């Protein structure tokens with residue numbers, strides 16, 4: 001039986017629009033094939049929204065987001081603000097606000113490896129082979145949302161790193177449930193030897209661990225985790241982290257997996273799910289038909305699996321990507337010395353290949 | 357002309373004492389060879405100090421530290437406290453306090469590669485070859501030293517991430533000066549798209565950049581830096597970071613370089629310099645003659661170079677290590693499939709090899 005879903009597309013900044021086009025095209029194609037009906041709306045966020053309305057997350061976008069069954073997002077950020085630390089209005093505020101407003105407290109980042117891309121990583125294939133990690137990054141707390149202050153003379157600046165028990169508990173539960181359905185190992189990352197917020201984090205996870213005796217729990221300091229991820233990525237199954245540590249570790253892990261351009265993420269919580277590539281807005285290649293659309297397409301696969309519970313459809317998408325890779329097709333970011341030059345595709349051609 | 361120096365040895369916890377023995381032996385040997393006179397004192401810190409006196413940094417240790425010309429430290433930490441997030445007294449407090457009391461605001465972590473160890477890294481040799489990074493990690497500010505709070509019901513915990521302009525400026529100057537004497541490139545790492553403390557950080561570095569026009573300055577977000585370090589470590593020369601980000605990135609970088617067991621660090625600032633391996637206390641191998649003493653020995657090389665300005669002596673030490681490695685000798689952590697089993701040495705034998 002086909003489902004009916006209303007999807008909000010937020011293309012965002014930089015390469016966001018070009019890659020999101022292909023995510024949407026794949027949504028349509030899968031809808032047609034499996035008999036689902038998708039309706040769409042589009043909205044602004046980030047730099048694009050600031051240009052048009054003066055603010056990074058217009059009320060209209062938020063209203064549309066709340067009214068949709070799932071959100072497909074592109075990317076955020078603009079170099080203009082990066083170089084101007086005193087800018088009051090910034091694209092990223094839009095993303096942070098929508099996460100908070102929609103209660104998207106759990107950010108799932110699966111690190112999957114396509115066999116064909118083993119050689120695209122800077123890690124040795126024997127270190128990499130078999131890596132399969134699912135990150136649970138807390139997304140609406142931590143130093144991201146704690147009070148920010150600047151002294152009147154502007155010479156002192158601070159951000160409050162803060163966690164409440166319930167925030168840790170709800171994400172930890174999600175991570176434990178996922179671990180039960182996977183490799184039954186959970187690694188919780190913190191800096192409990194220095195930070196009070198981390199000590200609370202560890203306490204809560206230690207308590208919950210008792211409720212999930214079938215899952216093996218490990219606690220690791222963030223510095224050690226950043227190291228172990230390079231040393232032996234295979235040893236991780238589910239990794240549970242706070243917002244800031246998760247930001248750092250998942251980017252590191254994405255590179256380990258070969259390319260940022262291949263990784264998608266799902267943010268879920270109280271309401272509508274939010275799906276986006278891990279990569280950023282990449283202004284250096286914007287509009288040049290160079291961006292890798294596969295992360296956006298994989299975001300759609302995650303949407304099918306997580307928001308709609310449609311596993312077969314998700315599988316069809318990853319298989320199509322697998323097939324294109326097996327046939328030797330690559331975008332520039334995942335090409336290596338052995339790639340047949342004629343098979344290096346632009347954004348459009350790669351999107352088209354997967355559609356076929 | 358020989359120098360006279362008084363050195364405080366703080367063996368610390370875990371493998372600290374076994375590796376520090378060899379750092380000290382090398383100090384003695386170099387002193388004899390080059391005609392310097394070293395006198396020593398020893399003191400407690402960390403778990404060892406808690407066991408003996410109840411506190412992680414006894415006043416006596418601090419007084420001895422202030423009275424010395426340089427400090428050679430081993431390692432800190434104990435698994436007992438790691439698993440007890442509610443412990444009030446913790447070994448790490450000793451290390452944090454001595455950093456603060458001695459004004460050790462600049463932590464220098466050179467990532468050097470010994471050609472012989474290229475294969476010990478999980479990164480492909482072609483990615484790694486030519487990597488030479490010098491980290492400047494701020495060491496007495498940030499969320500490490502900001503106010504810590506726990507609510508009365510114990511359900512909320514926080515740490516203040518805070519920076520003052522002068523703290524950023526003094527470490528940035530040191531980093532710029534080092535960059536001028538090296539590859540003339542400086543990468544400053546922050547999270548200015550989210551954090552106010554990072555925005556101040558970026559402002560200050562942008563201002564200073566104008567005073568060092570011969571150095572090429574780049575600003576990078578921490579998530580991107582964690583990724584670029586895996587993708588292309590060669591692109592970095594001097595990396596400047598806040599305390600927490602530096603903790604994470606330097607551990608990650610140490611693994612990229614092959615082994616934690618090979619990396620030393622120097623903490624300097626207002627007074628006496630403090631030299632220690634990057635590795636931790638490694639309780640799992642303590643007392644088994646398995647620890648790699650080379651990081652402690654390299655800490656001594658840094659001491660000669662940085663605190664005493666004796667470059668030739670520093671060179672003699674790294675050459676001795678190079679020679680042992682060229683002859684095929686390895687400790688377990690840096691051995692690989694190609695290592696002749698008979699040349700895998702314990703702590704003592706490796707220390708002895710370098711002494712010879």
Ligand SMILES: CC(C)[C@H](C(=O)O)[C@@H](O)C(=O)O
Nearest residue numbers: 076077092095247549550579
């Ligand atoms: C753009 C930025 C605010 C964001 C974050 O730090 O959360 C991004 O890096 C991410 O990981 O989604």
Ligand SMILES: CC(C)[C@H](C(=O)O)[C@@H](O)C(=O)O
Nearest residue numbers: 193194223432433448451603
């Ligand atoms: C032991 C710990 C407090 C310390 C730190 O985080 O600074 C260590 O990891 C280091 O890097 O020296």
